[in-house]
Amino acid sequence: MQTKPFRIGTRGSPLALAQAFETRDRLMAAHGLGDEMFEIVVMSTAGDRITDRALAEIGGKGLFTQELEDKLLSGELDFAVHSSKDMPTRLPEGLFLSAYLPREDARDAFIGRAGPRLLELPEGSVIGSASLRRQALIRRLRPDLQVIVYRGAVETRLRKLDEGQVDGTLLALAGLKRIGRTDVVTEILDPQEFPPAPAQGAICIESRKDDLRVAALVEAINDIPTFEAVTCERAFLSALDGSCRTPIAGFAQTDGQTIRFSGMILTPDGTWHHRVEREGPASDPEAIGRAAGDAVRAAAGPEFFTSWS
Numbered sequence: 001m002q003t004k005p006f007r008i009g010t011r012g013s014p015l016a017l018a019q020a021f022e023t024r025d026r027l028m029a030a031h032g033l034g035d036e037m038f039e040i041v042v043m044s045t046a047g048d049r050i051t052d053r054a055l056a057e058i059g060g061k062g063l064f065t066q067e068l069e070d071k072l073l074s075g076e077l078d079f080a081v082h083s084s085k086d087m088p089t090r091l092p093e094g095l096f097l098s099a100y101l102p103r104e105d106a107r108d109a110f111i112g113r114a115g116p117r118l119l120e121l122p123e124g125s126v127i128g129s130a131s132l133r134r135q136a137l138i139r140r141l142r143p144d145l146q147v148i149v150y151r152g153a154v155e156t157r158l159r160k161l162d163e164g165q166v167d168g169t170l171l172a173l174a175g176l177k178r179i180g181r182t183d184v185v186t187e188i189l190d191p192q193e194f195p196p197a198p199a200q201g202a203i204c205i206e207s208r209k210d211d212l213r214v215a216a217l218v219e220a221i222n223d224i225p226t227f228e229a230v231t232c233e234r235a236f237l238s239a240l241d242g243s244c245r246t247p248i249a250g251f252a253q254t255d256g257q258t259i260r261f262s263g264m265i266l267t268p269d270g271t272w273h274h275r276v277e278r279e280g281p282a283s284d285p286e287a288i289g290r291a292a293g294d295a296v297r298a299a300a301g302p303e304f305f306t307s308w309s
Ligand SMILES: NCc1[nH]cc(CCC(=O)O)c1CC(=O)O
Pocket: 083, 084, 085, 086, 170, 171, 172, 173, 174, 175, 199, 200, 201, 202, 203
């Protein structure tokens, strides 16, 4: 019988902590365990420390995960809780995503100071966002707006907005819900016009492949529809990857039988984009995402990926 508490790794941002506590609470409820059986271990990652540059510039994905993964591999942590959106498509040897929590709303939220709606902002308004996808989508819909790189924890971004450094910003609705700050949202963006990032809104658990005890523990809270949708979206991302500088959006929905996926790639300036729609059996989410990725890559042609890099 397990006597030592499970060590749960997380970043220290308010959102990361909320996600780690939600995971712990679900595990306690599923197994009838007390909180003494879990220890939350907070770690700082490179992504948390470097806040003045765009992520793609300093190395992109992996910046929020590497320190946690090192501690998983050394056995100092039993599992880590992440935003699936922050996870690289390829994980270190020996680690895997062993469970997904039920997905929150995957849509993006607009938070406007100069106006409540993105499409109605005064010409030349300044939007802060560090996400290549959001920057490109804004430029596509509103080429007249000025987009500036804007990072940091949610509360920092909201303060900068209040101070007037920008006229608006975009955040995942899911994150705002989890930290109880949906009060700032002025518009929820239509996922057809403003499609979310692959895996947005889904919390995942990462653990060692050979740790069957943890696999059995977390299996009890794994949400199958979220697993199917996010696996499909991550396969799309993986089929297109090669560059973390490509703005990519992708969203899958499943009814347990069929997965419906829709994806979009854009040039960073928003002038070109390609959409793809695919559906297929929920039993093979990866194949659907991969086929969608291959199709959109073929439709866009090689110059799409080289003309602006
Ligand atoms: N590192 C950015 C990040 N990773 C996950 C979320 C939101 C929560 C989610 O998508 O599950 C955010 C912030 C944002 O995009 O607003």
